[in-house]
Every structure is written in structure tokens, then in C-alpha cells.
Amino acid sequence: MTPEDAPTSGRSLRSTITSQGEVRLALEERPLPALGEGQILVAVEATPINPSDLGMLLGPMDPRRLTPDGNDLVGSVPAELLPLFRDRLDKPLPVGNEGAGTVVAGAPEMVGKRVALFGGSMWADYRVADAGAVVELPDDVSTAEGAALFINPLTALAMVETMRAESHTALVHTAAASNLGQMLVKICAADGVPLVNIVRKPEQVELLEGIGAEHIIDSSQPDFAEQLTEAIRTTGATLAFDAVGGGTLASDILNAMERAQPPLEQYTPYGSTTLKQVYIYGSLDFSPTVVERRFGLTWSLSGFLLTVALGKLGGEAFRRMRARVQAEAKTTFASSFAETIGLADVLDLEKLGVFARRSTGTKYLIDPSSDRPA
Amino acid sequence: MTPEDAPTSGRSLRSTITSQGEVRLALEERPLPALGEGQILVAVEATPINPSDLGMLLGPMDPRRLTPDGNDLVGSVPAELLPLFRDRLDKPLPVGNEGAGTVVAGAPEMVGKRVALFGGSMWADYRVADAGAVVELPDDVSTAEGAALFINPLTALAMVETMRAESHTALVHTAAASNLGQMLVKICAADGVPLVNIVRKPEQVELLEGIGAEHIIDSSQPDFAEQLTEAIRTTGATLAFDAVGGGTLASDILNAMERAQPPLEQYTPYGSTTLKQVYIYGSLDFSPTVVERRFGLTWSLSGFLLTVALGKLGGEAFRRMRARVQAEAKTTFASSFAETIGLADVLDLEKLGVFARRSTGTKYLIDPSSDRPA
Numbered sequence: 001m002t003p004e005d006a007p008t009s010g011r012s013l014r015s016t017i018t019s020q021g022e023v024r025l026a027l028e029e030r031p032l033p034a035l036g037e038g039q040i041l042v043a044v045e046a047t048p049i050n051p052s053d054l055g056m057l058l059g060p061m062d063p064r065r066l067t068p069d070g071n072d073l074v075g076s077v078p079a080e081l082l083p084l085f086r087d088r089l090d091k092p093l094p095v096g097n098e099g100a101g102t103v104v105a106g107a108p109e110m111v112g113k114r115v116a117l118f119g120g121s122m123w124a125d126y127r128v129a130d131a132g133a134v135v136e137l138p139d140d141v142s143t144a145e146g147a148a149l150f151i152n153p154l155t156a157l158a159m160v161e162t163m164r165a166e167s168h169t170a171l172v173h174t175a176a177a178s179n180l181g182q183m184l185v186k187i188c189a190a191d192g193v194p195l196v197n198i199v200r201k202p203e204q205v206e207l208l209e210g211i212g213a214e215h216i217i218d219s220s221q222p223d224f225a226e227q228l229t230e231a232i233r234t235t236g237a238t239l240a241f242d243a244v245g246g247g248t249l250a251s252d253i254l255n256a257m258e259r260a261q262p263p264l265e266q267y268t269p270y271g272s273t274t275l276k277q278v279y280i281y282g283s284l285d286f287s288p289t290v291v292e293r294r295f296g297l298t299w300s301l302s303g304f305l306l307t308v309a310l311g312k313l314g315g316e317a318f319r320r321m322r323a324r325v326q327a328e329a330k331t332t333f334a335s336s337f338a339e340t341i342g343l344a345d346v347l348d349l350e351k352l353g354v355f356a357r358r359s360t361g362t363k364y365l366i367d368p369s370s371d372r373p374a
Numbered sequence: 375m376t377p378e379d380a381p382t383s384g385r386s387l388r389s390t391i392t393s394q395g396e397v398r399l400a401l402e403e404r405p406l407p408a409l410g411e412g413q414i415l416v417a418v419e420a421t422p423i424n425p426s427d428l429g430m431l432l433g434p435m436d437p438r439r440l441t442p443d444g445n446d447l448v449g450s451v452p453a454e455l456l457p458l459f460r461d462r463l464d465k466p467l468p469v470g471n472e473g474a475g476t477v478v479a480g481a482p483e484m485v486g487k488r489v490a491l492f493g494g495s496m497w498a499d500y501r502v503a504d505a506g507a508v509v510e511l512p513d514d515v516s517t518a519e520g521a522a523l524f525i526n527p528l529t530a531l532a533m534v535e536t537m538r539a540e541s542h543t544a545l546v547h548t549a550a551a552s553n554l555g556q557m558l559v560k561i562c563a564a565d566g567v568p569l570v571n572i573v574r575k576p577e578q579v580e581l582l583e584g585i586g587a588e589h590i591i592d593s594s595q596p597d598f599a600e601q602l603t604e605a606i607r608t609t610g611a612t613l614a615f616d617a618v619g620g621g622t623l624a625s626d627i628l629n630a631m632e633r634a635q636p637p638l639e640q641y642t643p644y645g646s647t648t649l650k651q652v653y654i655y656g657s658l659d660f661s662p663t664v665v666e667r668r669f670g671l672t673w674s675l676s677g678f679l680l681t682v683a684l685g686k687l688g689g690e691a692f693r694r695m696r697a698r699v700q701a702e703a704k705t706t707f708a709s710s711f712a713e714t715i716g717l718a719d720v721l722d723l724e725k726l727g728v729f730a731r732r733s734t735g736t737k738y739l740i741d742p743s744s745d746r747p748a
Binding site for chain 1: 426429430433457458460461462465467619620625633637638641642643644647654655657660662663664665666667668670671672673674675676677678679681682
């Protein structure tokens, strides 16, 4: 493609919450910015729908309350929730944290190459990027396989790196049958890290058994607390990563960790002085986190954000993690998608109703090139 | 007092939870252990009733459910709660974290001196201690004034030291009209640390105004959230110490801290990346901690235990803190008590019903020498 042939506009999915409380999801044709020094233009061919993207797309909206308005979808946010969105009001926000595609303009040596990238605005026909910030895909990794090589793989690796940096020796993970959870099972098996997997359904137990997970606890079972305590005692886990957030799950884990401690030699009402840490990294359940404090005073419940964690772990750890993701793109870090849809399909109420469920087996991939107007 | 005159037994208040679920509070006459090398015997003359002592004394018991059994008080723990007390079952635990008294036996150069000490077993006529572990009281500090020079003073100082060690610049404190809260007001005023005081009643606002507190928020007021946000914005506080524990207070503080952050330049659904930390150090409310996660992902809610905090702060900080407590025993670290009672009075249901409320103005001091049998 010569510079004259390079596209000058493309579709971009935008989510707006207005200061009047209207939510509007729209696929807008927008002019592309001119490329700056060292920049490239990527035609997006694969971008996943991650839970984090749904947070940006829908804000507080239940997708079942959206209605069509021409080609857009509209809904409304209750006035009392609007202050939570102070910093995004009236801004048509781009969506899509990561993806892959083909370089179509910019540095000539890059044009034609397939690359993966992240940093937002991926739910679009085209994405401008710094050439140095993208990762070239090996020939044997398809573009679809390259779509999700950042958020989940780096998050899973950051969990294990954080475990080591904070002097724990084993992990508990919830929503463990997710794409991310399956990656974590493989990483921990390879690295010899004991991992307790918490799932919510019997079929998810089977799924994880199928990939060799050793400790799998089904939180829907009546003896969940006892099983969890026993698995934590066996593994010695004092660190957990929780994708659920709401309800008592984080609290259940902290209490199980305390029960798994050896008896106190000298009794105090403050429990063991072994640090018990749960990080909440997702919000599959938006309801309040309910903490039954029966685990003494040596505990911590914290948010976990990938970018902040990477900053703490430092540049050397990040390079090590990225190299591992590239080397194991087709194995450890392979994602599976229930369906591939076009970019306009994001605004199809029926499809949106499925992928917005954030549950195992409803993970979708978007291929904007599949419905890009000629 | 010559060695032959030294007491050989004394009363000791004991709390037992049996594996059958009985709670028994008893004042027992027990033989005193022989003094080892470097040990002294202190006749206890002043020991406070701290919330932490009530945890040891009562376990999960509502004191209104205790009944007399001879000179003892008895009650019962529901079977489902017994596993929480696994490590203390059937042990007659001594009570009383700190206190002061007069040395009556041991190293001759110490006998007759008035000392303060901590480490448990203070609700007794006599306490054996290592001579090196006690602090001699200056002549102008009464024994009653020396009774509470460890737990509250060191906790208040550890809050400010932790603030500095963890790179925060201002504090929020709840139950701020407590003895500890009043100490914190004085420390922060002296050190120029901005402090937001949260109280629950209008009269507590007056009390704190009376000692010069600048930011005082009454959580019973309808505009509590707005006032708290504004005070946090003014002070820049990103660290809080919460004595309440249960309910939404810790969550309210985290949400106010997030609202007080400047607008995000680039919107993300994950909120500001400024760390917002709340430490829970008490349990005035035993109900679950309910966390409305509307403050992004850069937050932490943790337990705070004095001994663990001192360990993290290190020996130099500890020596600095202890020297300050001695120097300011009659000013910054003066405690006020509603009443002084005898040791047997702890088992008086009427008195117990008052001091077990853990509320401002019901703080009692025990003087075992006042009702020690001749």
C-alpha cells in the first residue's frame, strides 16, 4: 500500500455517558490522525472482548436496558450514580484494550507485518501506534492467536511475579476456569507453584482437571469452606487473586487462610501474625465486598491493577514476562473464543446480551476487517 | 520488704472458654512463680481496661448474657463459634495488657521503685517481669498516670510513623474522641500532620474542638460523605486508621479519598492510581466490613496490629517512640478514666456492663491494691 492508498478514516466504537445521564454506544466513522515520526497504522483484525473492555463500554449499564436509536444503542444512568463517572462525562470514549492486525502505513519496513499491541482504542478499523510499542507476531502465530497476548497473559504472569516479590509461595485464584485462569494453571504447573483453583460450577472443575489442575474447589458445594481450608493447608497459600470482588468470597479465602495456620503457641485475640493477602483484580460481581473479620489483624485486601503491578515489579520483570508470552503464545497463552463477530455486531443487542455475561464460554473475538466497508 | 516478706501468691483474673462452650471469668488465688535471674515482682496498682483486654476477657460473649456462679461469672459460646477459639480452649487465660505498680521483690536496687510495663497478665495483684523490660516512672508521674503508657501511646505514634514510612502526608482517624484519638490530635498538632477526625456524636465534636482539633466530621450527620470528601481534599489524606471495623465506615473513607482525587486526564474505569489505604486496628463494631468498591483498583484495606507495626518500623523508631512517651507522659499521653475500680469489681455485672460498652466516657482503671486482701 503506498502512502496515497492509506486509509484516511475508519470506524471507531465509542461509548459516551452524558452529564444528563444518557449512555450512547455508537460506531462512528472518524478521520484518522496523520502519522507522526515513528508511528504506524495498524488495520485491526482481531481484538478480544475482555471484562475490562465491558467496564469501559457499559459503565454501570445493564445491557438488557439498552435500546436501539438508529444505529446506536442508548440507555440511561441513574442521577445518583453519575458522580462516579465524573471524569468521563460527555466524552465519546474509545474502547478495546488490546488486539492484533496488519501494518498498513508508516515505517516502510513494517508495512505488511502482523503485530500485536495494547493501550486502548482497539475496537476500530484502524489504530495508530508507535512502531516501538508493538510486538511482531511470529509466522506460526495467527492474528487471532495474537489478539489477546497482553492483558490476560501479563496479568497471570504478574500474579506469579507478585507472589515471589511479596514472599508468598503458593496461590489461590478465583473464577479459575477463565481464559486467564487456564493460563495461570499452566504457568504454575511449569514453575512448580502450588495453586488452589476456585470455580463456581461442576463443569468448570472438569475443564480444569482436563488441563491438569491439581487443587480445584467448587464454591457451590456445601463443604466449600472445609475443602478450601484443607487445600490452603496443603499448599501453604497466603496470597489470593480474586476476579469476583462482590460478596463474601474474598472473606471466605482470608478466613480459610487463618484456619489453615498452625495453632498459636501463646493465645492472643489477634490471630496469627502470618500476612494473609487477597488482591481483587476484577468485578464479576459488582455487589459490595462483605468481610467477616474472623482472621485476626494480620491481613490485607487490596485492589490489583496490571499497570500498577507492572510498575512495582520493574522493567526487568516486564521484559522477562513479555519474552515468555511471545515464546509461549500458542501454548500457555492461547485464548479460546466462543465466537468471532464483526465490529458492528458489538451493537447487536442479542450478541451483546451474550458476551456481556462475562461467563466462561461467552468470550468473543471482534474482527473489524470482517465487516469493514469496502 | 525483705525476701522472706515477699508475697507468695496473689489474685489473677482468668478467662476460660471450654471445649464444651462454657465461658468462665474467675478471680483465682494463685501461687507466684519463683523469680528468675534479672526478674522483679511488681505489685500492680493501676491497669486500664482497654478494648483489646475486653477481647481477651469476653471472647464473643455479650456481657449481658453472663450470670453469677459463686464468685465467678459464666456464659456460653454457641457451638458454631467455638472453632474461632480453637487456640484458647480450656486454658484459663490471664488478662490485662499493660499497667503500673511498685516493685516489691527482685533486684534490690529496683525494690520500691514505681514502674510501667506491658505484655499481658496485668489484671492481677502481682506481676513477674524482666527488670530490663519495665520503664521507671518519673517522680512527677503518678502510678495511675503510668498505667496506660504503652498500648494507646505507642499505637498513636505508630500511626504517624507508619504514615511517614509508607509515604502518606496526612491521616484520617475514626472513633477520634477516644483516649487514643485525643493523643493523636496532640501528636499531629505538634508534628504538623493534617488529621481528619471522624466521630459519631455532636458532643464528641465539642470534646475534640476543646483540644484544638481542626478537621472534625460527625458521621451521624446527613452530609457526612460530602464533609469527609472536602476534609480529605483539603488535607490530602490517603491513609486512614479505623477503630470501628464493621459496617461501611472504612468503605466510606476509601470512596471519599477517591472522590477527593483530581480528575483523571485520561479516563479509565480503574480510577486514580494514587494508593488509598485504610488500616482497621479495632473492632468497636463486630459486624462485617461492607466495602462498596467505587474507588477504582488502587486501594488497600488491612489489619493493623501494634506488635507487627513496631516490627516493621524497626528498633530505632521504637526507641524514639518510647522516649517521647516518657517525656510527654503527663501531657500528650495522659489518659482519662471515668472511674477506678478494684480487681474483684471486674466481675461485678453492673460495672462490667458499663466498661464493656467501649464508648467514650466509660473507660475504667483497675487498682488491684485497692481491694487486695491483707
